[in-house]
Amino acid sequence: MRLPNGDEVTAPTPVWGLDIQCEKGTNLSYGPWADRQREQLFLFFFPQDYQTMKVFIFIASVPGEIRQVQQFDVRLNILAEATVDILFSKLIMRDGKQENQTNAVHMNVQRGSYFEMTLPWTVSDDGYVTKINGQFLHVDASSSLNYRNLLEAETLDYRVNVHYPSVWNHHQTWDLEFNGCKATYHFLYAHKEFFQDMIEDWSSRVPPDLLHFVPYSWNFIIRMQEFELITLANGYNWVDCEHQANAHIAFCGELFDLRFTLPFTDFLPETVLLKFIIVGENVDLSLFLPPTNTSSNIITALSRNARLIEKEDRPKHSFSSEKWRNFCKLSSGWVDCWHVPELQLSISYTYHPVPPVGPSPQANVSTPEKEELLLSPIRAPHRKKSPMEIIKNLTPEQFDPTSVTADCINVDLRITKPSEIKLYGSVLRMFINLKDCTEQYPPCPTVALDRLIFEMNKRYSETQLQVVVSPLILTTSDDPNHQRLSAHQHLHTGFLMLSGLQMRGDAMFSAEERSLDEETLEYAWLVELTVGTLSGKLTTPQLQNIITALEAFVFTVEDAENSLRHPRPYLYCYHGTPQPQCPQTTSEHFCPTTDTIKYKMVRASLDGISLNLVESGTILCFQMQELLSDPLIGMEAAHNFGTIVKDHNYALTSHTHANIRLLHKQRFFESVVGPLVELFSTTNDIKTKSCALVAIASLLPWLTHIVLNAHIQKLLPVLLQGLYTSDFSKIGEVSINLERHDARCGSETRLNTLTTLASLLKQNASPAERHTSTLISFLMPLTTYHPLQTVGVKALECLAALVTLPVSVILPYRNEVSFFTAEEV
Numbered sequence: 001m002r003l004p005n006g007d008e009v010t011a012p013t014p015v016w017g018l019d020i021q022c023e024k025g026t027n028l029s030y031g032p033w034a035d036r037q038r039e040q041l042f043l044f045f046f047p048q049d050y051q052t053m054k055v056f057i058f059i060a061s062v063p064g065e066i067r068q069v070q071q072f073d074v075r076l077n078i079l080a081e082a083t084v085d086i087l088f089s090k091l092i093m094r095d096g097k098q099e100n101q102t103n104a105v106h107m108n109v110q111r112g113s114y115f116e117m118t119l120p121w122t123v124s125d126d127g128y129v130t131k132i133n134g135q136f137l138h139v140d141a142s143s144s145l146n147y148r149n150l151l152e153a154e155t156l157d158y159r160v161n162v163h164y165p166s167v168w169n170h171h172q173t174w175d176l177e178f179n180g181c182k183a184t185y186h187f188l189y190a191h192k193e194f195f196q197d198m199i200e201d202w203s204s205r206v207p208p209d210l211l212h213f214v215p216y217s218w219n220f221i222i223r224m225q226e227f228e229l230i231t232l233a234n235g236y237n238w239v240d241c242e243h244q245a246n247a248h249i250a251f252c253g254e255l256f257d258l259r260f261t262l263p264f265t266d267f268l269p270e271t272v273l274l275k276f277i278i279v280g281e282n283v284d285l286s287l288f289l290p291p292t293n294t295s296s297n298i299i300t301a302l303s304r305n306a307r308l309i310e311k312e313d314r315p316k317h318s319f320s321s322e323k324w325r326n327f328c329k330l331s332s333g334w335v336d337c338w339h340v341p342e343l344q345l346s347i348s349y350t351y352h353p354v355p356p357v358g359p360s361p362q363a364n365v366s367t368p369e370k371e372e373l374l375l376s377p378i379r380a381p382h383r384k385k386s387p388m389e390i391i392k393n394l395t396p397e398q399f400d401p402t403s404v405t406a407d408c409i410n411v412d413l414r415i416t417k418p419s420e421i422k423l424y425g426s427v428l429r430m431f432i433n434l435k436d437c438t439e440q441y442p443p444c445p446t447v448a449l450d451r452l453i454f455e456m457n458k459r460y461s462e463t464q465l466q467v468v469v470s471p472l473i474l475t476t477s478d479d480p481n482h483q484r485l486s487a488h489q490h491l492h493t494g495f496l497m498l499s500g501l502q503m504r505g506d507a508m509f510s511a512e513e514r515s516l517d518e519e520t521l522e523y524a525w526l527v528e529l530t531v532g533t534l535s536g537k538l539t540t541p542q543l544q545n546i547i548t549a550l551e552a553f554v555f556t557v558e559d560a561e562n563s564l565r566h567p568r569p570y571l572y573c574y575h576g577t578p579q580p581q582c583p584q585t586t587s588e589h590f591c592p593t594t595d596t597i598k599y600k601m602v603r604a605s606l607d608g609i610s611l612n613l614v615e616s617g618t619i620l621c622f623q624m625q626e627l628l629s630d631p632l633i634g635m636e637a638a639h640n641f642g643t644i645v646k647d648h649n650y651a652l653t654s655h656t657h658a659n660i661r662l663l664h665k666q667r668f669f670e671s672v673v674g675p676l677v678e679l680f681s682t683t684n685d686i687k688t689k690s691c692a693l694v695a696i697a698s699l700l701p702w703l704t705h706i707v708l709n710a711h712i713q714k715l716l717p718v719l720l721q722g723l724y725t726s727d728f729s730k731i732g733e734v735s736i737n738l739e740r741h742d743a744r745c746g747s748e749t750r751l752n753t754l755t756t757l758a759s760l761l762k763q764n765a766s767p768a769e770r771h772t773s774t775l776i777s778f779l780m781p782l783t784t785y786h787p788l789q790t791v792g793v794k795a796l797e798c799l800a801a802l803v804t805l806p807v808s809v810i811l812p813y814r815n816e817v818s819f820f821t822a823e824e825v
Contacts, residue, residue, distance in 0.1 A: 110137045505528075772805065
């Protein structure tokens, strides 16, 4: 058309659609069964011809021709309160018979909710897109479980875009996006099976067929503004559905964003990779204890009356209460425990799908095997068994689970910005602030750390985990009513500093005598705890403040009076059967449980302690790492290193009630050899170097070759230094005057060193190959050592052991040894 002003206007395309107005008493029901009926109707009216669709060519409207419809629009408006039910069923056993049990998700929605769908009637070059979008206002959803709470939201927007390509079996894309505002979601462990039953009922029940296979991907985006994710935290997963006296843990925040893709792009793939990315902003971890819990008043009082301080010793306000809350209101007894400005959680899951099998035997037996079975009656009776018969005869005991490639789950949680945690005993989490009550008491002890890393590697037969903590500082202050002189104001704030902490755990599992449907047996749990140097300065009131906070924490952690009883009245023994029913149970004792027979080992090491207990004009100092550097007791401390690993007839024995653990000598040596060698190599103090050498030499005679061989390369340079000195009067070419006691110690140390060295060289002399020149030059003079004749004998044994080295290594020293021997003769 040409307008009077000369502009040309194209006539709009026809509008084809359906508008539905829903008023009072509206009830919409949908589910897997209804969806299958919709699919059948769609296939009846629009049967699949398996042909490439023709691209629509738009032709401008011409007078006299019919205009072309491009889409069909459906809009449903809800003008009053309505209900929406999603119904599905599952098979259950009742009185020995299978019955269908109907479950439902019930939603109440308010006026203003709507649903829109656009069905394209034309095809472009890349196919066509079906669009669905809508909104639920003031939605209140519940489940058919006994605990009905599920979802509450002020608005819930949804949008679905389905892209169909022009070729029928090319890749399809389904984009689903859900946006909620002021949403509260309740999660139970029972919801896992509840929604799994819904998915199984909704999914296709047709066996996989390559001829009809169409690849597709589902892209999900779930975003919530101002949200609450609530779960129950009762012991043994108890749920109080009648009185709602449940303990809760909730995650509340301003933004929750979950993105993941479900790829169905391959026909019967060997593995499928799923990636989930969760981003949260301004997230709080909140805790609620019911009034029936006796710790509820304690936690509430700690939250309300805690005095917090900043790093600069300034008063700090509690977490902000000016946040949207619907269920987790602080006025209702909820307590905020952790605030995170931003977090990102990435989950990568590689699993091996198990496709559903079809009707027997067509889906399980190939064509040649079917022929074999059908013709077997007219053939000779002796024939080779088919593969299916072999599989049927395979017992579970003959199946090895480790022969199957395991699924792999990688979880990566990153908190990139500073977060703040209030550590209550009722919720074990990373800690920042410990609690105390009322303003008459000192502020809460505060712990600051830069990084906490947790790693876990779980496999079928073993689980390894590691926790690494960066250096952390605990600060505490005096009672504000406690007055000090101006010269002692620096004592108002005390501190403890830990240079580092590392914990490694290793759990071992076994499948021996366990059926395939039983869990593997955990038979060992090994823990290694490596603690750095603990140093600090505290006054006695500050120390008492820390102890009080720890007592309150431990009290709320144990909380024995609020612990619930296990729903199972008996325990399982390590055979996987109830203890009273196990054949190994006798009238005198039950068959032991897994925890009873589990091997447990804990190894802990502390690098050192330097703690100063101070007060006005006084100081009490605890130091354990500098004993070898002490000029008065350093040498005595060095000799006592050997006392710990030495075999005694009068002390440190089981007869004297000493607790002697397996491999205690090796564990002690492994923990001290590194620091001793480092001290020997780095110190410039000759006395300290002597003490370190004596400490090492005192350990050597009491250890096996297997332990020492692992450290021979590290120990040889130190041992050579010990051989070089005759009475410890020269180390590093520096002369010092030692007492007669130290000279005697030098001879004993040299004898211990030579004894160990000779034994090691007899076993294997190859590690000493690159030190041959130094060894020969040191050992030759010791063969005529007069203060202790045994030293000369051990020196000759070391030289004899060196003869086992290759001729090319030993031959250059023939003249040197011959010349020295001729001089002595």
